[in-house]
Amino acid sequence: MTEVAEERIRVLIVDDFAETRENLRKLLQFESDIVVVGAAGSGHEAIEVASETKPDIVLMDINMEDMDGITATEAILSEVPFTQVIILSVQSEQDYMRRAMMAGARDFMVKPPSSEELIATIRRLSVFARDKRKEFEKPAAADVAELPPGAAGYDSSHRPAGTVLAFYSPKGGVGCTTIATNIALGLDTEETPTVLVDGNLQFGDVSVFLNLQSKYSINDLTARMDDIDPEILEDVLLLHESGLRVLAAPPRPEMADEVNADQIRTIIQFLRRHFAYVVVDTASTMDDTTLAILDTADLLIAICTPDIPSIKDARHLFDLLHILEFPTENVCFVLNKMDRKGGISSEAVGENLKREVEAVIPMDERVVTASINKGIPLILSDRSSPQSRAIMQLMGTIKQRLSEAQEQEQEEEVKERPRMLGR
Ligand SMILES: Nc1ncnc2c1ncn2[C@@H]1O[C@H](COP(=O)(O)OP(=O)(O)OP(=O)(O)O)[C@@H](O)[C@H]1O
Ligand SMILES: [Mg+2]
Incomplete structure (x- = not known):
């Protein structure tokens, strides 16, 4: 992988409709600082591809046949804790939003998102992904694990x-x-x-x-x-x-x-x-x-x-x-x-x-x-x-x-x- 590719914001697209995946990909294709590193058509596939590609951002569908997007979010975050998940849903109900946030999602957008809104959100969250990725890759992360929950500096993401x-x-x-x-x-x-x-x-x-x-x-x-x-x-x-x-x-x-x-x-x-x-x-x-x-x-x-x-x-x-x-x-x-x-x-x-x-x-x-x-x-x-x-x-x-x-x-x-x- 070239240095430039490494610096780009790595995005994974998850949706059970191929057409939606393609549309999202198109929205991002002209952004030189963003690269789509993978696409998945089911919750299980999303977990697998996320573990392999370690994306900064996951665009996550909520209704999928094998597993809902909230469950998939939880599973991905336990594998790739620095990933920032943006839930994309046709529903905008409060309850979904709250459940998604509790599962660790960072943002919630109603489908279809506008390209400006989507790109701005990806850029904003990529900063957190980078910071958390660095933290995660530090060997000292094990010390953090010893802090009790709630203590300053405690990080449950590991x-x-x-x-x-x-x-x-x-x-x-x-x-x-x-x-x-x-x-x-x-x-x-x-x-x-x-x-x-x-x-x-x-x-x-x-x-x-x-x-x-x-x-x-x-x-x-x-x-x-x-x-x-x-x-x-x-x-x-x-x-x-x-x-x-x-x-x-x-x-x-x-x-x-x-x-x-x-x-x-x-x-x-x-x-x-x-x-x-x-x-x-x-x-x-x-x-x-x-x-x-x-x-x-x-x-x-x-x-x-x-x-x-x-x-x-x-x-x-x-x-x-x-x-x-x-x-x-x-x-x-x-x-x-x-x-x-x-x-x-x-x-x-x-x-x-x-x-x-x-x-x-x-x-x-x-x-x-x-x-x-x-x-x-x-x-x-x-x-x-x-x-x-x-x-x-x-x-x-x-x-x-x-x-x-x-x-x-x-x-x-x-x-x-x-x-x-x-x-
Ligand atoms: N192995 C045991 N031998 C003898 N007494 C026991 C044993 N296990 C529990 N007890 C007694 O049974 C009583 C009820 O125990 P406990 O409160 O743990 O049950 P519980 O199922 O939680 O009850 P509750 O329905 O009131 O919540 C207690 O007085 C306890 O001392
Ligand atoms: Mg009891």
């Missing part, structure tokens, strides 16, 4: 989108909060910063389990939905002494109404850009909020206890997930409070529900309740207890499941490529 884990049971009191809290603590390391979200908006007790007191909660984020940034996050997230960040439930049950399903979805999407894991403790009511949480989850950890009412509810849950087309492979089934005296074995539960039980956590009221009452989770206060060990084992299973899913996704992508490129 990080691929985090994984959302939702802990859920249709029956209350089975141990969701106990397990979610311990797993979040176990996952939270310097390399994999983790946030624990109390998704039980009415009666959430995550802060009690961690002995945290603060006036800040999720309501402080919903009140500033349009301008959430890492600094606001730093103010609102509680900091546990272990380093784990926590987004607390509203301080009073009646305040739960102030948080709607779209907001919780947007907040989780925002958090996943700043943390490696977003662990959500979910209420047992299957309402819009819970559905929104499950919808964002990469892995649903479904918890059940070995008693008939809980097994019955678990069956209803699996049926419902089937209706909702939630992928079976994204569910990890856990039995808590396992007690031989109850007379129901984990094998019997697995057979009855036709689903493998992937972790069994034994019952011990004394150990578990004592840790909750002290506000010190088991994996910190009683690491050698059978419950802690079972929870650590569950953490291993979760990581394994996630890496298998990732491998499979990559394999599928490789399989799909020839078809997409051959279109």
Whole structure:
């Protein structure tokens, strides 16, 4: 590549209509400082071409058959963090715009853009792309990663989108909060910063389990939905002494109404850009909020206890997930409070529900309740207890499941490529 080409602004065009791609290309062809480095006709192809060509700017269509432009934007930014995405859409609705911005897009234009407007926007954003590209190429970038989210100089752009884990049971009191809290603590390391979200908006007790007191909660984020940034996050997230960040439930049950399903979805999407894991403790009511949480989850950890009412509810849950087309492979089934005296074995539960039980956590009221009452989770206060060990084992299973899913996704992508490129 010549030096001149390198200095030009590198643009990738994404649209499922060949004619639109061609029109956009024509609008840019006489600009000596702009070069179109690629064009893609689908979301998957866009991700692939963006990884290869590392453009400064992506012109992104919103409605594509395989993947919408917002999802493709998120994926491209996790591969090429310095790219500036301009969404081009026939719709100009606020909601699209907000979602696009939350996904990391830098501008939003209604189709067809005028050539002056498009070229001016590309030139304006190319400055950011250049600056970010330089930053990204600096070897010192690794140091930045060590800053906590929200700290001055923290940059989440190096990080691929985090994984959302939702802990859920249709029956209350089975141990969701106990397990979610311990797993979040176990996952939270310097390399994999983790946030624990109390998704039980009415009666959430995550802060009690961690002995945290603060006036800040999720309501402080919903009140500033349009301008959430890492600094606001730093103010609102509680900091546990272990380093784990926590987004607390509203301080009073009646305040739960102030948080709607779209907001919780947007907040989780925002958090996943700043943390490696977003662990959500979910209420047992299957309402819009819970559905929104499950919808964002990469892995649903479904918890059940070995008693008939809980097994019955678990069956209803699996049926419902089937209706909702939630992928079976994204569910990890856990039995808590396992007690031989109850007379129901984990094998019997697995057979009855036709689903493998992937972790069994034994019952011990004394150990578990004592840790909750002290506000010190088991994996910190009683690491050698059978419950802690079972929870650590569950953490291993979760990581394994996630890496298998990732491998499979990559394999599928490789399989799909020839078809997409051959279109
Ligand atoms: N393995 C266990 N052995 C004994 N008791 C347990 C175990 N796990 C949880 N518990 C107890 O069960 C009770 C409920 O636990 P937890 O609050 O975690 O459940 P939950 O599903 O989040 O409930 P809720 O529906 O109220 O949100 C607590 O008193 C806790 O001590
Ligand atoms: Mg709970």
